[in-house]
Amino acid sequence: MNDAVLLASSLEQAALDESTRAAYATLLAEAHRSLDEAGVPSSERRQWVAPGRIEVLGKHVDYAGGRSLLCTVERGLVLVARVRDDRQLILRDARRGEAVALALDGASRVSVPWAIYPRTVATRLLRNFGEQVRGLDMAIASNLPSAAGVSSSSALTVGLTLALAALGDLESTEAWQRNIVSREALAGYIGAIENGHDFGTLGGERGVGTMGGAQDQTAILCSAPGALRVFSWAPVTQEDQVVLPSGLRFVIGVSGVVAAKTGAARDRYNRASRTAQHLVASWNAVRPSGTPPARVLREAFEAAAGMRVPPEVPAPLEHAAIQGATREFPERHLVSRLEQFFDETYAFVPGATRALAANDLEAFGRLVDQSQAGAERALENQVAETVHLQRYARELGAVASSAFGAGFGGSVWALVPEAETSRFIARWREKYQRAHPNSGARSQFFVTSPSVPAFEVF
Numbered sequence: 147m148n149d150a151v152l153l154a155s156s157l158e159q160a161a162l163d164e165s166t167r168a169a170y171a172t173l174l175a176e177a178h179r180s181l182d183e184a185g186v187p188s189s190e191r192r193q194w195v196a197p198g199r200i201e202v203l204g205k206h207v208d209y210a211g212g213r214s215l216l217c218t219v220e221r222g223l224v225l226v227a228r229v230r231d232d233r234q235l236i237l238r239d240a241r242r243g244e245a246v247a248l249a250l251d252g253a254s255r256v257s258v259p260w261a262i263y264p265r266t267v268a269t270r271l272l273r274n275f276g277e278q279v280r281g282l283d284m285a286i287a288s289n290l291p292s293a294a295g296v297s298s299s300s301a302l303t304v305g306l307t308l309a310l311a312a313l314g315d316l317e318s319t320e321a322w323q324r325n326i327v328s329r330e331a332l333a334g335y336i337g338a339i340e341n342g343h344d345f346g347t348l349g350g351e352r353g354v355g356t357m358g359g360a361q362d363q364t365a366i367l368c369s370a371p372g373a374l375r376v377f378s379w380a381p382v383t384q385e386d387q388v389v390l391p392s393g394l395r396f397v398i399g400v401s402g403v404v405a406a407k408t409g410a411a412r413d414r415y416n417r418a419s420r421t422a423q424h425l426v427a428s429w430n431a432v433r434p435s436g437t438p439p440a441r442v443l444r445e446a447f448e449a450a451a452g453m454r455v456p457p458e459v460p461a462p463l464e465h466a467a468i469q470g471a472t473r474e475f476p477e478r479h480l481v482s483r484l485e486q487f488f489d490e491t492y493a494f495v496p497g498a499t500r501a502l503a504a505n506d507l508e509a510f511g512r513l514v515d516q517s518q519a520g521a522e523r524a525l526e527n528q529v530a531e532t533v534h535l536q537r538y539a540r541e542l543g544a545v546a547s548s549a550f551g552a553g554f555g556g557s558v559w560a561l562v563p564e565a566e567t568s569r570f571i572a573r574w575r576e577k578y579q580r581a582h583p584n585s586g587a588r589s590q591f592f593v594t595s596p597s598v599p600a601f602e603v604f
Contacts, residue, residue, distance in 0.1 A: 161371035180240035197222035198296035199365035208359030211442030212491035217596035230281035295556025300362035357419035402588030403555030428470025486524035527553025
């Protein structure tokens with residue numbers, strides 16, 4: 147693999163262990179079989195892998211311009227596609243046995259809940275690249291738990307974009323070459339596809355209804371095997387990288403509580419983003435004359451502090467938050483959110499990266515515990531199941547542990563010595579299922595190392 151915008155590799159050449167390669171090969175075979183059964187010719191098919199991700203640190207900061215520590219997992223979604231002769235996009239889920247048919251030149255009814263993602267991607271690409279977008283037959287297969295916080299939906303969005311871009315030769319267009327100049331830019335663009343924002347000269351569309359940033363898409367597209375990468379946001383920028391100390395692996399505990407982003411759950415998820423937007427608006431209302439208006443919360447922090455790395459929450463920004471308090475966004479909530487953003491962006495992510503580089507696992511674990519506490523206090527996005535999974539992991543000896551993703555369910559990661567993973571999982575599962583028998587019956591646990599970014603398989 148290299149740093150090209152659209153990566154390509156064989157499964158054998160990718161930095162995957164034998165079991166991960168075998169799992170992806172099985173998924174690809176299932177996707178091909180789904181196309182075979184639909185009578186799609188086998189010639190000229192192309193195939194992609196889009197992994198899930200772990201948000202190690204950086205909770206709800208990407209849309210606010212903060213800083214995150216990320217990696218992918220050794221599980222993901224595969225997609226196999228072939229160009230059609232008409233203007234139809236037909237997508238089949240090999241494991242669910244469901245299909246979505248979208249007319250590229252007309253309105254299409256969403257027939258299954260996950261169809262919102264292919265419809266959103268196709269609509270945005272059509273707006274930005276027009277007739278260059280081609281009809282495709284596609285099949286997907288995944289071994290990611292869905293709605294579990296590991297970014298299965300963003301893996302689908304990334305895979306769809308990669309396939310439509312490659313088979314439509316979107317890279318050759320002037321619009322692509324002007325705006326998507328790097329892998330990081332592509333991640334930012336796909337993030338904009340999901341949230342509906344403009345990206346450079348590429349105009350926005352409705353999106354999927356969530357007010358997120360580009361964290362998930364960046365992890366999926368820009369991670370490195372064996373390493374954790376630090377990114378800052380708005381725009382997407384890789385700042386640092388640290389190799390995970392040898393002998394450690396992540397254990398993922400899927401709580402069994404669905405981390406949905408529809409209906410009331412989507413409103414709760416979006417409240418964290420709207421709080422950040424409200425803080426920016428509060429600062430802009432009182433900013434000193436001559437100070438440029440802030441677009442994201444990081445800019446407000448740095449303008450209020452008069453420096454790029456404020457040593458604490460700037461008093462002028464806290465004052466602006468207090469002045470901007472409303473019934474929906476009370477003073478205590480706004481100040482807590484300021485503190486949470488500051489801690490994640492300026493303390494936890496840089497400090498945890500330095501701790502891992504120095505192999506100071508005690509310091510790393512302490513910082514992660516503080517991040518988890520901030521999510522519970524300020525983001526208000528944790529449920530009893532994820533809180534308890536994190537606590538139990540630490541009680542059982544995990545080096546560090548945290549809930550991650552959107553919240554309101556989902557998963558928890560625990561960093562554990564490789565030799566102890568089997569015993570740890572058994573004890574973690576038992577303790578969790580005893581406390582939460584209903585959610586525990588739906589829970590899953592798996593082991594992973596930081597893995598590869600998305601790529602085309604040749």
